[in-house]
Amino acid sequence: MNQTKYSKKEFVIVPLPICFIFIMTMFMACNPTSQLTEEAILIQNVSIIDPVNGLEQNKSVLIDRAKIVRIYEQSQAPELSGVSKIDGTNNYLMPGLWDAHVHYSFDENMRSEMNSLFLKYGITSVRDTGGPMDIVLQVKIASTRAEEISPSIYIAGPLIDGSPNVYNNSSPYYPLLSIENTDIQSIEENMGALVAEDLDFLKAYEMLTEPQFKALMKTANESELRVTGHIPLSMNLFSAVDNGLKGMEHLRNLEMSVAQNADELQEQRLEMLQNQEGLSGGALRSSIHAAQRMEAIAQLDSSKLLAAATLLAEEGVWQTPTLALYNNFATKEYLEDSAVEKLRVLPAEVSIAWSEAMKMSGSEIDPSTIAYAEWMRETVGYLNQNEVPFMAGTDTPIGFLIPGISLHRELELLVQSGLSNLEAIEAATIEPARFLGVERHTSRILEGYEADLILLRENPLENISATKEIEKVIKSGKVVPIEEF
Numbered sequence: 001m002n003q004t005k006y007s008k009k010e011f012v013i014v015p016l017p018i019c020f021i022f023i024m025t026m027f028m029a030c031n032p033t034s035q036l037t038e039e040a041i042l043i044q045n046v047s048i049i050d051p052v053n054g055l056e057q058n059k060s061v062l063i064d065r066a067k068i069v070r071i072y073e074q075s076q077a078p079e080l081s082g083v084s085k086i087d088g089t090n091n092y093l094m095p096g097l098w099d100a101h102v103h104y105s106f107d108e109n110m111r112s113e114m115n116s117l118f119l120k121y122g123i124t125s126v127r128d129t130g131g132p133m134d135i136v137l138q139v140k141i142a143s144t145r146a147e148e149i150s151p152s153i154y155i156a157g158p159l160i161d162g163s164p165n166v167y168n169n170s171s172p173y174y175p176l177l178s179i180e181n182t183d184i185q186s187i188e189e190n191m192g193a194l195v196a197e198d199l200d201f202l203k204a205y206e207m208l209t210e211p212q213f214k215a216l217m218k219t220a221n222e223s224e225l226r227v228t229g230h231i232p233l234s235m236n237l238f239s240a241v242d243n244g245l246k247g248m249e250h251l252r253n254l255e256m257s258v259a260q261n262a263d264e265l266q267e268q269r270l271e272m273l274q275n276q277e278g279l280s281g282g283a284l285r286s287s288i289h290a291a292q293r294m295e296a297i298a299q300l301d302s303s304k305l306l307a308a309a310t311l312l313a314e315e316g317v318w319q320t321p322t323l324a325l326y327n328n329f330a331t332k333e334y335l336e337d338s339a340v341e342k343l344r345v346l347p348a349e350v351s352i353a354w355s356e357a358m359k360m361s362g363s364e365i366d367p368s369t370i371a372y373a374e375w376m377r378e379t380v381g382y383l384n385q386n387e388v389p390f391m392a393g394t395d396t397p398i399g400f401l402i403p404g405i406s407l408h409r410e411l412e413l414l415v416q417s418g419l420s421n422l423e424a425i426e427a428a429t430i431e432p433a434r435f436l437g438v439e440r441h442t443s444r445i446l447e448g449y450e451a452d453l454i455l456l457r458e459n460p461l462e463n464i465s466a467t468k469e470i471e472k473v474i475k476s477g478k479v480v481p482i483e484e485f
């Protein structure tokens with residue numbers, strides 16, 4: 001009567017049907033192809049380009065339920081009758097690209113078209129680097145609806161700026177992208193509200209004071225959110241990184257920190273930031289850049305530059321230089337016929353507005369704009385040699401940069417600046433994934449990873465412009481319907 005419910009003997013003798021179910025369950029767990037859905041696709045006889053392992057030839061890649069299920073040697077790939085096939089002969093399969101610097105909120109006429117333009121050009125993930133919370137949150141939520149085909153969208157929320165803030169809704173060039181903070185208390189209050197939202201990272205902006213920046217970093221650390229941004233004009237690169245800044249956009253204000261007279265320049269900036277003339281944030285920032293940027297570049301101290309590069313590499317501070325943006329200002333290549341022709345992909349009202357603004361900008365180019373763009377490319381090469389991590393991002397739709405296509409220009413410019421083709425591909429895949437802490441499930445060609453993929457007709461490891469030779473885009477395991485380019 002005191003027997004335990006299950007004797008040892010009863011455990012050993014498992015009824016046969018249960019044993020069968022157990023074996024079948026184990027078999028199916030080990031053999032995912034036995035439970036394929038009708039969405040499954042087998043990409044046959046393809047070369048894969050993994051951003052870490054590089055090129056591997058003669059593979060077959062099975063995808064299903066939005067994931068890469070299996071990668072076979074072509075010679076060992078099963079027939080899988082009933083599964084859709086894509087012939088990858090002479091093609092290259094790589095992870096979908098990221099544009100790590102976009103602004104959905106910059107132009108409301110553009111917004112609704114951005115996702116389809118990104119996907120059309122193989123951009124399957126984006127990082128929105130600043131916009132009002134209500135807009136960017138809405139864009140992010142909409143992107144996750146099942147019926148929506150959208151890139152994965154990661155958002156920073158608004159630029160966290162000091163006073164006067166730069167993007168303050170004062171003109172179409174300065175829409176409201178930021179929140180103004182007048183003191184530490186307002187930083188603490190605003191940060192508290194921000195981190196309660198569904199943000200993926202934060203962006204610190206240029207007019208913050210040092211105490212405000214430190215208060216921001218404290219809240220960010222407590223909330224485990226990474227912070228990218230511009231080095232605040234009140235600070236220098238070394239103190240911003242020492243306080244935990246993990247990303248820099250446009251190499252912004254790096255030069256001022258590595259000039260021979262960097263300390264003197266910082267003193268001058270603190271003086272100018274007193275803003276005796278009561279300038280707007282945009283005007284005050286521009287006047288400081290005009291006073292210091294080219295002077296700093298003319299007086300660079302190579303040992304300070306090396307110290308900055310070493311610190312950025314040691315701390316793993318990602319650089320998103322947005323070279324295509326500065327190249328556009330320095331070359332005005334957007335005036336070329338082939339570039340003007342591309343405007344047809346934009347919504348009509350945007351295309352008209354851009355055409356007019358381009359004409360207004362004229363064809364003359366300020367020599368300092370050319371020198372600055374050149375300095376940026378040189379500096380990107382130098383930082384890359386010193387093992388500073390990079391992300392590919394554009395700033396679209398700012399600066400006449402068309403969503404999607406402009407990322408491919410960024411990749412070309414990163415390679416022209418000294419990144420290898422594979423490093424440029426890393427900058428547009430695994431690096432942004434690492435910044436956002438999602439690198440264990442996306443942006444590689446590995447089993448179990450998300451099936452966000454592009455199939456190319458040419459090899460981007462031989463010619464980086466081949467990223468434009470897109471045969472197919474696959475987002476979350478589904479082929480994106482794309483009309484002719």
Ligand SMILES: [Zn+2]
Nearest residue numbers: 101103129395
């Ligand atoms: Zn931006």
